[in-house]
Amino acid sequence: MRRVVVTGMGALTPVGNDVGTFWNNIISGVCGIGRITRFDTSEYKVKIAAEVKDFDPSVYMEKSEIRKTDLFAQFAIAAAAQAVEDSGIIGSVEPDRLGVYFGSGTGGLETASNEIEKLLSSGPKKVSPFYIPMMIANIAAGHIAIRYNAQGPCIPIVTACATGTNSIGEAYRTIKHGYAEAIITGGAEAAITPIGLAGFTNCLALTTTEDITAASIPFDKRRSGFVMGEGAGALILEEYEHAIKRGAKIYAEIAGYGSTCDAYHVTAPNPEAVSSAKAIENAYKESGMTEQKGIYINAHGTSTPLNDKTETLAIKKALKENAYSALVSSTKSMTAHMLGAAGAVEAIVCILALQNQIVPPTIGLLEPDPECDLDYVPNKAREASISLALSSSLGFGGHNGCIAIKKI
Amino acid sequence: MVLEKVTEILKNYSDTEGVNITKETTFKDLGIDSLDFVEILMELEEKLSIELEIEENFATIGELVNYIEQKLK
Numbered sequence: 011m012r013r014v015v016v017t018g019m020g021a022l023t024p025v026g027n028d029v030g031t032f033w034n035n036i037i038s039g040v041c042g043i044g045r046i047t048r049f050d051t052s053e054y055k056v057k058i059a060a061e062v063k064d065f066d067p068s069v070y071m072e073k074s075e076i077r078k079t080d081l082f083a084q085f086a087i088a089a090a091a092q093a094v095e096d097s098g099i100i101g102s103v104e105p106d107r108l109g110v111y112f113g114s115g116t117g118g119l120e121t122a123s124n125e126i127e128k129l130l131s132s133g134p135k136k137v138s139p140f141y142i143p144m145m146i147a148n149i150a151a152g153h154i155a156i157r158y159n160a161q162g163p164c165i166p167i168v169t170a171c172a173t174g175t176n177s178i179g180e181a182y183r184t185i186k187h188g189y190a191e192a193i194i195t196g197g198a199e200a201a202i203t204p205i206g207l208a209g210f211t212n213c214l215a216l217t218t219t220e221d222i223t224a225a226s227i228p229f230d231k232r233r234s235g236f237v238m239g240e241g242a243g244a245l246i247l248e249e250y251e252h253a254i255k256r257g258a259k260i261y262a263e264i265a266g267y268g269s270t271c272d273a274y275h276v277t278a279p280n281p282e283a284v285s286s287a288k289a290i291e292n293a294y295k296e297s298g299m300t301e302q303k304g305i306y307i308n309a310h311g312t313s314t315p316l317n318d319k320t321e322t323l324a325i326k327k328a329l330k331e332n333a334y335s336a337l338v339s340s341t342k343s344m345t346a347h348m349l350g351a352a353g354a355v356e357a358i359v360c361i362l363a364l365q366n367q368i369v370p371p372t373i374g375l376l377e378p379d380p381e382c383d384l385d386y387v388p389n390k391a392r393e394a395s396i397s398l399a400l401s402s403s404l405g406f407g408g409h410n411g412c413i414a415i416k417k418i
Numbered sequence: 419m420v421l422e423k424v425t426e427i428l429k430n431y432s433d434t435e436g437v438n439i440t441k442e443t444t445f446k447d448l449g450i451d452s453l454d455f456v457e458i459l460m461e462l463e464e465k466l467s468i469e470l471e472i473e474e475n476f477a478t479i480g481e482l483v484n485y486i487e488q489k490l491k
Contacts, residue, residue: 074454139453
């Protein structure tokens, strides 16, 4: 059976624009949330988000490419460039055996918004020829494939907040079953725009607090909605023997994947957590490590009243008695909700937790909720002996994804 | 006059620094593709207050300049 390992990583996040900075901030409990700087929020109920700071696309792209890409694609290209460089994969794999599985939850929202405004104010002749290729959610994958001449399978997953996790999971299966040797995978999002903020606010997903220390507080009983984040995470998945043969640095092994749908409601999770538990259980069982102690779960943990208690139930249903000894944390307490990028950066957190044997905290967790009764590693990172990490993601549309990652 | 305007706009669309743009320079030389070309025509329409057809296609800068000069007559 072919095994799949991680040989490169890249990240652009609200708490660091590279993997090293990101990880140091995550284990130090640094929160990336602040007042929105991109546009005037005086008419908006929600005034805070976790923006990526000081991003300079010209480090990664030519000026013409910058002009012709939405911010979400720029984040994707930047994270992918970091991961590709980290892995040294280019040149060691045939173009048709290199794939790209890279998604986004919403695609080019800002571009769509700008061009629709042009249409309405000046008519159809003024709409940019780049409107469609900048806005479509698959285009980040397209750009990455062009850049690295990746002629193998190129599949952009669009499963809202589960995008990153589903992308990695599907890439894992593609390599495992022999359809590619290596895949550049991950997710990107740049939805902190006027239309994005208004839309998420009005579908009652966001907290309206202006207190950044009490905003993204997963599993705390005061939680009242999520905080929008943005950025991108990228990983290089590679077949194990291929990685060994070329002497690649191996971070961890992807050992299981679960993918299900609630088939219940467009935004609310099924309160019985039937399908979300099944996704976690499937990844957990496929890892073959159900007898092991030392499990870390990077929860979806969005800080919405419904998600956190339902997810807690899902973890208990999936892990049974092992749920109470598992260490569970939500790094969204620091990054906020990076939507389509969330699963990708959270997979990176899991990999670095396994490698460093440090579990990052859930910060801001001061008032425990009786319905959330697991060990959420409150407020301070913890040294722990862990051998398996599970990263779960749950998206609007009822998408549930979970990947299992093993120390190697 | 038109050549200068076109040259000025083209500089923003190309990654090739320091290329001396003449009437003989091709769009291909500058790495400008068909979608870039549509956007360039839209910008020229704005700057020169004229209407251009986006179906038109030209190989060289000179051909585009001639077309615009005809339109301006």
